[in-house]
Amino acid sequence: MDNLVLSNIRQRPTRTLISTAGVALGVILIILNTGLARGMLNDRIRREQGVGAEIQFLRIGAQTFSTSNFMPLDVRYADRLKKIPGVRTVSPFGHYLQSGNSGLGFEMVDAVELDTYSAISNLRIVDGRAFQADDEVIIDEFKAQHGNIGVGDEIQVFGNKMKVVGIYSPQIGSRIKMSLGALQRALSQENKCLGILVKVDEGAAPEEVARRIDAELPGNKVVLTQDIGMNFGGQIPGIQGFIRAVMGLSMVVSSLVILLAMYTTITERTREIGILKSLGASKTYIIGVIEKEAVAISAIGVVAGLALALIAAFGIERATSLRLEFHWTWILAATLIGLGAGVIGALYPAVRAANQDAVKALSYE
Amino acid sequence: MNAILKTEDLKMVYRVGKVDVNALRGVNLSIAPGEFVAVMGPSGCGKSTLLHILGGLLKPSSGRVMVDGEDLAAMSDAARTDLRRRKIGFVFQRFNLFPTLTAEGNLKLAERIHANGKSGLDATARQEILRLLRLENKMRHKPLEMSGGEQQRVAIARAIINRPSIILADEPTGNLDTENSTIVLDMLRELNQEFRQTIVMITHNPEAAAVASRIIEMRDGAIVKER
Numbered sequence: 001m002d003n004l005v006l007s008n009i010r011q012r013p014t015r016t017l018i019s020t021a022g023v024a025l026g027v028i029l030i031i032l033n034t035g036l037a038r039g040m041l042n043d044r045i046r047r048e049q050g051v052g053a054e055i056q057f058l059r060i061g062a063q064t065f066s067t068s069n070f071m072p073l074d075v076r077y078a079d080r081l082k083k084i085p086g087v088r089t090v091s092p093f094g095h096y097l098q099s100g101n102s103g104l105g106f107e108m109v110d111a112v113e114l115d116t117y118s119a120i121s122n123l124r125i126v127d128g129r130a131f132q133a134d135d136e137v138i139i140d141e142f143k144a145q146h147g148n149i150g151v152g153d154e155i156q157v158f159g160n161k162m163k164v165v166g167i168y169s170p171q172i173g174s175r176i177k178m179s180l181g182a183l184q185r186a187l188s189q190e191n192k193c194l195g196i197l198v199k200v201d202e203g204a205a206p207e208e209v210a211r212r213i214d215a216e217l218p219g220n221k222v223v224l225t226q227d228i229g230m231n232f233g234g235q236i237p238g239i240q241g242f243i244r245a246v247m248g249l250s251m252v253v254s255s256l257v258i259l260l261a262m263y264t265t266i267t268e269r270t271r272e273i274g275i276l277k278s279l280g281a282s283k284t285y286i287i288g289v290i291e292k293e294a295v296a297i298s299a300i301g302v303v304a305g306l307a308l309a310l311i312a313a314f315g316i317e318r319a320t321s322l323r324l325e326f327h328w329t330w331i332l333a334a335t336l337i338g339l340g341a342g343v344i345g346a347l348y349p350a351v352r353a354a355n356q357d358a359v360k361a362l363s364y365e
Numbered sequence: 366m367n368a369i370l371k372t373e374d375l376k377m378v379y380r381v382g383k384v385d386v387n388a389l390r391g392v393n394l395s396i397a398p399g400e401f402v403a404v405m406g407p408s409g410c411g412k413s414t415l416l417h418i419l420g421g422l423l424k425p426s427s428g429r430v431m432v433d434g435e436d437l438a439a440m441s442d443a444a445r446t447d448l449r450r451r452k453i454g455f456v457f458q459r460f461n462l463f464p465t466l467t468a469e470g471n472l473k474l475a476e477r478i479h480a481n482g483k484s485g486l487d488a489t490a491r492q493e494i495l496r497l498l499r500l501e502n503k504m505r506h507k508p509l510e511m512s513g514g515e516q517q518r519v520a521i522a523r524a525i526i527n528r529p530s531i532i533l534a535d536e537p538t539g540n541l542d543t544e545n546s547t548i549v550l551d552m553l554r555e556l557n558q559e560f561r562q563t564i565v566m567i568t569h570n571p572e573a574a575a576v577a578s579r580i581i582e583m584r585d586g587a588i589v590k591e592r
Contacts, residue, residue, distance in 0.1 A: 004474055007465035275461045278422065279523075280450025281478045282443065358422040362461070 005292045008265075009300075015261050016297055022257025023301025023338045024308060026250030030334040031309035032316075033246045035324035043323040044108075049225050050172040052121045053091070053197035054206035056228075057081060057213060058221040069096050071184070071192035077217065078196050084216050086209035088201045091116035092193035094183045095174070098157065107321075109137070109157055110174040111183035111193075120199045121172050127151055128166035134182035138166040143175040146321050158186055175321065251337050251344075254301070258294055258345025266290065266349045273353045274361025283354035290350035291343060298342025302335050368431065369530060369563050370396040370419060375428035377414050377586075388414040389425070390586040398530070399561040401554065403568055403577035411586040412567045413535060419565060420453050420533045421445035433530060450479055454524030454562075458536035460516040462508040468519045469504040472526050479527035491526065497559070498522050498552055514545030518552065525556055532556075534566040538573050550576045 009016050059072040075092045082090050094111035114130050117123060128151035131138055137157060139149060144167045147155075154161040157176065168177070184190050200209045210222045266273070276286055313324040377389040388411045396402050404412050417423040418430055421437050424445070430437040433452055437445055455461075462471050472491065495501050498518045508516050517537060524532055534553065538546035554576050557564050566577060574580045582590040 003470070004463065004466060007463075007470065011465040271461070272463060275463065276478070277446065278420070278449070278455045278457075278461070279475050279478045280446055280453070282446050282450075285478060285481075359417050362422075362457070 004289060005296055008269075008293055009296055012265065015265060016300070019258055019261040019294075019297045020301040020304055022261070023254045023298045023341060024305035025257075026254035026341060027302055027305025027334045027338050028309045028312065029250045029253075030247055030337060031306065031326065031330065032312060032324070034243055034330040034333075035309070035313055035326050036316075036322060037243060038327060038330075039323035039325035042325055045228055047172050047174075048228055050121075050170065051117075051197060051225070052172075052199060054200050054225055055198035055210050055213065056195050056223045056225060057090075057198055057217075058195040058223060060219065060221050069187060071187065071189045071194050073193050073195060073220075075180075075191050075193050075196075077220075080217060081196060081198060081213065084209070084212050086200050086204040086212060087198055088204075089116060089119050089199040091120050091197045091199075092180060092195070093117070093197060094180055094192075094194045096158065096178075096183055096187075098159075107176070108174040109176045109178055109183075111178050111180040112173075113180050114177075117177075117197070120197055123168050123170070123172065125166045126169045128164070131165055131177075131179050131182075134179065134185060135160070135162045136165045137162045137176050137178045138168050139164055139177075140171045140175045141167055141169050142171050143321060247333065247337060250334075251341055254298070254338060254341030255345040258298065258342050259348060261297075262290060262294055262346045262349040263352075265293075266353045269353075270356065270361050270364040273356050274358050274364065277356075277358035278362060286354040287347075287350040290353055291346050294342040294346030294350075295339060298339050301342075302338035305334070305338060306331065367397065368395040369398040369400075369433050370394070370565065371429075371431040372415075372419075373429040373431075375415075375418065375430060376426050377411070377418065377423070378426045387586050389418070389428075391428070392583075392586070392588055394581070394588065396563060396565065398563055399557070400579060401557045401564045401566070401577045403566050403574035403580045404583060405568060405571070405574050405580060406583035408569075410583040412583055414586075415583070416533050416535055416565065416567055419531075420455060421449045450481075452530050454527070454529040454532045456517070456520050456524045456532065456534040456537045458539035460508065460513075460520045460540070462516055462520055462523070464508050467505055467507055468500065468511070468522075471508075471519060471523050475523045475526050494522050494526055497555065512545070513541050514548055517541060517545070517549050521549065521552060521556070525560065525562065528560065528562075530563060532562050532564045534564060536567055536569065538568065538570060546570075546573065 057077065071094045078090045078092050081087055091113055096109040096111060098107055098109065125138065126141065137155065143149060149155060149164055151164055151167060153164050155164060155176070157178065162178070180193060184192060198209070198213070200206050206224055210224055214222045273286060316322055317324060372392050372394045375389050375392040379386045379388055392415060404415065406412050414423065418425050419432070425438050428438060432448060435448055437448065440448065463474065466474060495504065498521060500518055500522055503511060503515055503519070508519070511519070537553070538549055541549060550573055553564060553566065556562060566573070568574050580592050581588055
């Protein structure tokens with residue numbers, strides 16, 4: 001071994017391992033969190049667009065993926081919507097947001113009028129029957145298969161046990177569906193809904209129908225379903241802030257680990273710094289040696305972090321109903337943050353080493 | 366005499382707590398190119414301080430230090446480092462090799478630093494030095510896999526690999542047995558004769574000093590005798 005950087009990395013396996021783990025942790029945090037946010041949202045968008053309604057009619061300020069269980073819209077708007085030319089079918093809906101059964105993330109429950117909803121979406125019951133009582137729900141095939149749930153089993157909704165009476169196909173909207181009336185009664189919001197799904201007549205342009213709705217019922221929000229996926233960050237309130245916080249946290253954690261590791265290393269190697277100085281190594285050279293070492297450690301950490309994140313994602317998808325999707329921009333961001341943490345974390349120890357007194361460093365025991 | 370190393374009224378005062386310690390009290394010294402000078406004296410007489418100042422590792426409190434025509438005392442830390450890189454090779458009592466690098470790695474590191482990070486010496490020149498120091502078979506060994514004598518020979522090879530005009534050796538035989546001390550001293554004399562490098566060697570050992578062409582004796586921070 002004739003390379004100082006590589007030989008130091010190999011010679012101090014524990015230090016290298018701890019530093020690598022610190023950087024890898026940051027990378028895993030970024031990859032998994034952004035992967036989860038993206039995967040869950042895209043999965044939800046795909047299923048939302050699969051419902052078949054071209055238009056969603058909402059109150060101003062309401063959102064399809066609202067994290068609130070408040071239902072601000074009067075269901076009687078459905079009757080007024082039906083009268084607008086180009087509108088074929090309407091179906092009011094609500095959502096109930098609860099924490100995921102696996103303890104990870106959240107889970108949405110759709111509250112629908114099954115007859116109108118089925119007319120729009122072609123939903124069909126493939127096992128069991130439709131819900132009739134307030135404590136009955138139906139689930140999609142994915143949830144049934146993944147959660148090993150069958151007709152007659154009970155699942156938690158509102159913190160109460162509700163009976164699964166049917167399994168439906170295809171996978172559209174939320175994976176659990178209950179009666180809109182039951183949700184209204186449970187939340188004491190009679191005759192209210194979150195929004196109304198609108199199916200347009202065959203051959204009618206959804207944009208034109210949407211304009212008519214807007215003209216007829218001004219002061220509300222008319223959203224084309226095809227546009228739901230356009231604003232990734234804006235769909236879930238606070239998601240961008242959350243991702244930024246995760247990235248910042250990852251940067252800080254990785255930088256601190258590298259700083260501590262390199263600081264300890266520099267103290268251990270004080271004498272070696274003195275030798276470098278006696279050989280005529282400039283401050284820039286010494287800083288370069290230490291920075292190269294930190295970047296090499298960070299690079300190993302980034303690769304390990306990416307590999308572990310992929311393995312963890314595979315495990316999460318198998319063990320839960322959560323979905324992860326990776327995008328090269330986040331992988332690039334995690335890589336740059338990992339390497340950047342190495343550079344920043346090693347900077348202070350490197351400058352400190354370069355400024356050491358050569359004679360004192362040479363006599364260091 | 367055209368001196369390669371010259372000091373004029375060189376003084377060095379250390380501050381230890383609230384007390385000033387005079388390590389050098391006006392040293393005047395002139396060493397010609399190719400000379401082999403031994404510096405002797407009891408512990409604390411200022412030998413190492415003198416050597417560190419001559420090598421640019423320390424800045425004197427006052428006086429002049431001319432190294433091959435350049436005044437070290439007037440230079441910034443960066444300029445002294447650069448001069449050391451270009452003109453000076455150090456040999457230490459404790460060898461000071463990088464323990465994680467092989468002998469060859471230690472030599473290549475010195476070459477890279479000398480070449481400012483670029484690839485260093487050509488292989489033929491390196492082989493010539495290795496032959497002279499009888500180290501051809503030790504290149505793949507790490508310091509801890511070598512004897513003290515072998516380590517010191519690698520340290521000498523590292524000091525001379527870039528052909529500096531001055532070698533500063535701080536007790537190079539201090540950690541060696543008699544047999545290895547003789548080998549190392551013979552090699553220093555051989556290098557001095559073959560490459561005409563100026564050598565300044567600190568030693569406590571009169572037998573080691575005897576290989577030098579001139580012996581300087583120091584006491585209490587001043588030169589008291591030359592022979």
